Amino acid sequence: METRVKNVVSSLETGFDDVRMVGIKGMGGGGKTTLARAVFNHISTLFEGKSFVENVREVSKGSLFGLKELQKKVLSDVLNDQSIVEKGISNLENMMKTMMRSRKVLVVLDDVDDVEQLEALAGELTWFKPGSRIIITTRDQQVLVAHEVKCIHHVNLLSYEEAICLFSRYAFKTEIPKQGYENLSRKVVRYADGLPLTIKVLGSHLCGRNELEWADAIERLKTIPLDKTLKRLELSYNGLENDQKEIFLDVICILKGEEKDISIRILESCGFNAQIGLRVLEQKSL
Ligand SMILES: Nc1ncnc2c1ncn2[C@@H]1O[C@H](COP(=O)(O)OP(=O)(O)O)[C@@H](O)[C@H]1O
Ligand SMILES: [Mg+2]
Incomplete structure (x- = not known):
């Protein structure tokens, strides 16, 4: 920087x-x-x-x-x-x-x-x-x-070292990955492909979660082709409200593949206004 x-x-x-x-x-x-x-x-x-x-x-x-x-x-x-x-x-x-x-x-x-x-x-x-x-x-x-x-x-994308450092700041509040999370971190950072917004969002999202949850999120990320979906998502992502950003993440990482009704119920149990959030996401063709 x-x-x-x-x-x-x-x-x-x-x-x-x-x-x-x-x-x-x-x-x-x-x-x-x-x-x-x-x-x-x-x-x-x-x-x-x-x-x-x-x-x-x-x-x-x-x-x-x-x-x-x-x-x-x-x-x-x-x-x-x-x-x-x-x-x-x-x-x-x-x-x-x-x-x-x-x-x-x-x-x-x-x-x-x-x-x-x-x-x-x-x-x-x-x-x-x-x-x-x-x-x-x-x-x-x-x-x-x-x-x-x-x-x-x-503005070039971040190098791998810069990306790991930024990711760790959000996921672990340190400059390097926490012990036991090195491999998982590497996978997420590779996925994010040097884009600071994606790194920050995924880091914040995974912060405080256990290894199983990480592995699960990574599995789900793998099913999303990055260039076609995520990079395009970033463009619209900036225009979302904070609340919707959270939903967006939960939707792509955690709930992908679940029925929409079930997703809504889970999101609402977390305190989101999920119906509106999902509608906005649909309108923005996420
Ligand atoms: N070099 C960097 N180091 C750390 N965080 C960064 C860096 N560049 C961008 N970010 C973070 O990534 C996100 C997107 O950056 P932003 O400047 O809003 O991108 P743009 O204006 O190109 O859409 C922001 O949340 C910002 O804090
Ligand atoms: Mg900007």
């Missing part, structure tokens, strides 16, 4: 007085937001104004005024003026163009999936005061290319 942060920070070359946009590209659950946040925390004090805009894709599509809300958020963050959020502003784009130039800013646009979002939030380099930096994360490199972002970092 530290190397990744360093690489992005050094490509930003904050000492130079030009305006720069840098992209971070990677799959869902791969660690883009985490990386962008770490970079932001690392260097934000070097700027006069800053804004970290999360979930651009989701918010901009969430309502008719989604993009306008995001424009207001950037302006109010950068100018440190909360009242902008409540104001009705007729020409937000104009305001972005004129007001953003007043400060050297650091802006992160997280999870962008359409060039329209970039046009609204960071349309041209000339919008910004010299020295400003814009970081954009996306699953879709094409968006970066279309917006002429030249410097693009690829």
